[in-house]
Structures are given as structure tokens and as C-alpha cells.
Amino acid sequence: MAGMSAAPDAIVPDTKDWTWVLERPCPECGFDAAAQSLDALPTRIHDTAMAWSDVLARADVGTRPTPSVWSPLEYACHVRDVHVVFAERVRLMLEVDEPAFANWDQDATAIESAYGSQDPAEVAVGLIEAAGTVAGLYATVTDASRDRRGLRSDGSVFTVASLGSYHLHDVVHHLHDVRVG
DSSP: OOOEESSTTOEEOOOOOGGGGGTSOOTTTOOOGGGOOTTTHHHHHHHHHHHHHHHHTSTTTTOOSSTTBOOHHHHHHHHHHHHHHHHHHHHHHHHSSSOBOOOOOHHHHHHHTTGGGSOHHHHHHHHHHHHHHHHHHHHTOOTTTTTOEEEOTTSOEEEHHHHHHHHHHHHHHHHHHTTOO
16 A cells, blocks of 8 residues: 655655455455445444544654654545545545546655644544545445446446445555554
8 A cells, every 4th residue: 555655755656456455355454345344334434533543642653663664644644635535436426427536646645745744633633524524425325326336547447335345445454554453
């Protein structure tokens, strides 16, 4: 996943295609998309947001474990922005037939937004708000809309349900990255 950098302004882009997590469990964080339900997604997103609040309250929140790994603060900023991006994508999928998603350069966003220098308390509020917004969108998904499709810029096709699992993996995986179970 994103989050590797040699220095605060020198992000090494993550170019891996993580869509495979929809087909098999993630060996790093243990996430299993097959064990997830769309109905539980709003609660899971809420619960992970609360875990991120705990992470952001740590005394060492801005400290990188190694120079090449994001600090918990930087990961939290990324997760906040992931929620915002996925809310836009879910909204599009529910309103437009087979939308194409704009490309999002998460590494450029990290640099442009100076993730490492943001205020942890403000990040916590923003993350909770963004999680609440996207959880609310997932809560509106019905049996009739769960299979609506959207297309990522690399050609990957998602349904609302598979996008939700993919989204949740990102959040859960980054909690694992900062060592929260």
C-alpha cells in the first residue's frame, strides 16, 4: 500500500495492484474480502475510524519507525483522504452508469498536503467526518444498487460491493501497518 518514503518530500510510489485482495486473504494484515458483508461495512468503517483516533492520540504519532516508512500520522492522513476519494467513487457509482474514476495520485497528495506536519487532532476530526460520510453512503446501498459498476483508470472494474471491500482492506491494512489489531 502507499506510504513508503525516503524523506518527507520523497515518496517512493506504491505501484502494486492491490485488487487481488478481493480474491484471496491478505497475508500481511489477514483481511479476507470473502468474510465481509456490505451490510456490515458502515459499522466496520466507523470502528476503524475510532481505532485511528486512538492512533492519533499516541505521543509518537509523528515519528517514523524507519526513514522509509510513514509515521502513524502520515498513514492517518492517507486514510482520511482514502475515505474522501471512496465517497466520491461510491456516489458516482450510485448516480451514474459505469463511471470512470479519475486517477488519484496518493503519493503526490501526501507531498502536496504535507501529511507529516498536519495537526493530529485535526486529522482525527477529519478522518472521523470522512469515514462517517462514506459509511453513510454505503448504508444507502440496496440489493438493486450493490452491483452497480465503476471503472478505475487502469481498467479494473468494481461493483459497489467489491469497492467497499477493497476500501475496507485499505483502512484495515494501514491499521496493521501502525500495529493496531
